[in-house]
Amino acid sequence: MADKAAPDSARRSERSRRAILDAALELIGELGYPRLTIEAIAARAGVGKQTIYRWWPSKAAVLLDAFTAGGQAPEGAGAALPDTGDLEADLKLVLRAAVDEMNAPAYDLPARALTAEGLVNPELGAHFVDRVLEPSLRLLAERLRAAQDAGQVARDVDPRVAIELVCGPLTHRWLLRTLPLTHEYADAVVETALRGILKR
Structure with a gap:
C-alpha cells in the first residue's frame, strides 16, 4: 500500500498543476492581466490558494509557466531553423511565422502581460527573456553563422x-499596435536588413 501512495500523490499533484496552468491561460483571455488573481486561478482550477503559493510566488510566475508549458511561447528551441541555402527566403519564412504567432490571441495576451510585468519585476523579466525570447534568437543567430560559413554574409x-x-522592428510594431504587423512588413524588414549585411 505504501508503494502505491507516492505515484498516486504525484499524479494528483501533476493534475492540480496542469489545472492551474490551464486556468491561468483561460482567465488571461477572459479577464485580462490586471483582473487576473491567484484567487480566480485557484477557483477555476479547483484548488486552494495555498496549493498555488506552494509552487509559485505570484500570478506572473504562474502565467509564465503556463505560457511556456502550454505551447504559446515560440517553438523551435530544440530544432534548427530552415537552411535552404537562400538566407533571405529562410528569414522571411521564419518571420512570417513569427508574425502569425504574435497576432494570435493565445500568444498576444499573455506575452504582453509578461512583457509589462518584466519591466517592474527584473527577475521575472530575466526568466521571460531566457525561456521565451532567447531560444529563438539563438537559433536565428546560428542560421546567420551558417550563412557566414557559406560566404553569403560578411565575416x-x-x-x-x-x-x-x-527581429527588433517586429517586436516594436507588435508592442505599439499603431501599425499592422503583416507578412509584407516582415518581408520588407528582411530585405532592408539584408541590404546592410550581405557580402558585396
Whole structure:
C-alpha cells in the first residue's frame, strides 16, 4: 500500500498543476492581466490558494509557466531553423511565422502581460527573456553563422546584432499596435536588413 501512495500523490499533484496552468491561460483571455488573481486561478482550477503559493510566488510566475508549458511561447528551441541555402527566403519564412504567432490571441495576451510585468519585476523579466525570447534568437543567430560559413554574409557582421536588427522592428510594431504587423512588413524588414549585411 505504501508503494502505491507516492505515484498516486504525484499524479494528483501533476493534475492540480496542469489545472492551474490551464486556468491561468483561460482567465488571461477572459479577464485580462490586471483582473487576473491567484484567487480566480485557484477557483477555476479547483484548488486552494495555498496549493498555488506552494509552487509559485505570484500570478506572473504562474502565467509564465503556463505560457511556456502550454505551447504559446515560440517553438523551435530544440530544432534548427530552415537552411535552404537562400538566407533571405529562410528569414522571411521564419518571420512570417513569427508574425502569425504574435497576432494570435493565445500568444498576444499573455506575452504582453509578461512583457509589462518584466519591466517592474527584473527577475521575472530575466526568466521571460531566457525561456521565451532567447531560444529563438539563438537559433536565428546560428542560421546567420551558417550563412557566414557559406560566404553569403560578411565575416565582420555580428550575428546576434544582425538578428536583433531583423527581429527588433517586429517586436516594436507588435508592442505599439499603431501599425499592422503583416507578412509584407516582415518581408520588407528582411530585405532592408539584408541590404546592410550581405557580402558585396
